[in-house]
Amino acid sequence: MRPPATSAPVLATTRRDLAAARAGLAAPVVLVPTMGALHAGHRALIRAAGTVAGRAGSVIVSIFINPLQFRPAEDLDRYPRSLDDDLAMCAAEGVRAVFAPTAAEMYPGGRPEVTVDPGPMGQVLEGEFRPGFFRGVLTVVLKLFHLARPDIAVFGDKDAQQLALVRRMVSDMDLGITIKSVPTVRDADGLATSSRNSYLTPGARAQALAIPRALHAGGARAAEGAQAVLAAARHVLLAEPGLATDYVAVVDPATFTPVGPGHAGPALLVAAATAGTTRLIDNVSVMLAGPDTEGHPRDAADH
Ligand code: PAF
Numbered sequence: 001m002r003p004p005a006t007s008a009p010v011l012a013t014t015r016r017d018l019a020a021a022r023a024g025l026a027a028p029v030v031l032v033p034t035m036g037a038l039h040a041g042h043r044a045l046i047r048a049a050g051t052v053a054g055r056a057g058s059v060i061v062s063i064f065i066n067p068l069q070f071r072p073a074e075d076l077d078r079y080p081r082s083l084d085d086d087l088a089m090c091a092a093e094g095v096r097a098v099f100a101p102t103a104a105e106m107y108p109g110g111r112p113e114v115t116v117d118p119g120p121m122g123q124v125l126e127g128e129f130r131p132g133f134f135r136g137v138l139t140v141v142l143k144l145f146h147l148a149r150p151d152i153a154v155f156g157d158k159d160a161q162q163l164a165l166v167r168r169m170v171s172d173m174d175l176g177i178t179i180k181s182v183p184t185v186r187d188a189d190g191l192a193t194s195s196r197n198s199y200l201t202p203g204a205r206a207q208a209l210a211i212p213r214a215l216h217a218g219g220a221r222a223a224e225g226a227q228a229v230l231a232a233a234r235h236v237l238l239a240e241p242g243l244a245t246d247y248v249a250v251v252d253p254a255t256f257t258p259v260g261p262g263h264a265g266p267a268l269l270v271a272a273a274t275a276g277t278t279r280l281i282d283n284v285s286v287m288l289a290g291p292d293t294e295g296h297p298r299d300a301a302d303h
Helices: 015-023 040-053 082-090 133-148 159-174 195-199 201-210 210-219 226-238
Strands: 008-011 031-034 058-063 097-099 152-156 177-180 243-251 265-275 278-288
Touching: 015 097, 015 133, 015 243, 031 040, 031 082, 031 133, 031 210, 040 082, 040 177, 058 082, 058 210, 082 133, 082 278, 097 133, 133 159, 152 159, 159 177, 159 265, 195 201, 195 226, 195 278, 201 210, 201 265, 201 278, 210 226, 210 243, 210 265, 226 243, 226 265, 226 278, 243 278
Parallel strands: 008 097, 031 058, 031 152, 058 097, 152 177
Antiparallel strands: 243 265, 265 278
């Protein structure tokens, strides 16, 4: 267990402040990139970062609501902001430095012209429903990696496609940073923690609970194969009329392509749906066993 911080983290709001703070940090330096409004899921990321940093190492948390990953109709303006509470959590968790730049500090030349192309994995599922999202995410993550120069960076399993793309970027671009992932944290009712959960009315939250229920129902059919998993999850989602489902799919965790009907081995059951006005994503790992159909050559995806 990491010792409590002896002092509050350094708050760096400029690149120059961050460089000065970074110069004084002992290795390994572990970065937790966030958009703030920190919750129990972030706390788990920061704790995991503290564990891998060890007593000698240092944790940096970045807090930046990245405009590049929001489309005009999305919630950039109303995205929750709680810097004081975020700093208090970072202090309590022994974080050494918090990087909280403005958009002008991150993008001094305005919207960047050169950005990271997320490739085919960035076009499907979240990439299909949020065009430009992964380009924005990978571009800011790459910039954060250059500015904070971490040895290790920590991301949540909840954003599984983002995690897979960050791993792919690190590997394809030879970034030499170890990526560590942390299991999804759920509230007592099963909903995966997310800063956007604060938008949910009680009624919308009740509808949203069909998402973890669907993933659980699908996961329980893993021994019967991908088609059975998908059918069970879809059945639960369709039974909640208040929920608008964008997709539910059983995919390869490394490529996010749908697994074939006879696929055996590890896979991810992923879903995205809107409850009220709030779009949520979630996923669970499933260990698929053997062929599950007799001659229906259909991919395990449903839009
Ligand atoms: O997962 C998030 O909070 C964001 O997508 C990230 C990785 C901080 C990039 O803005």
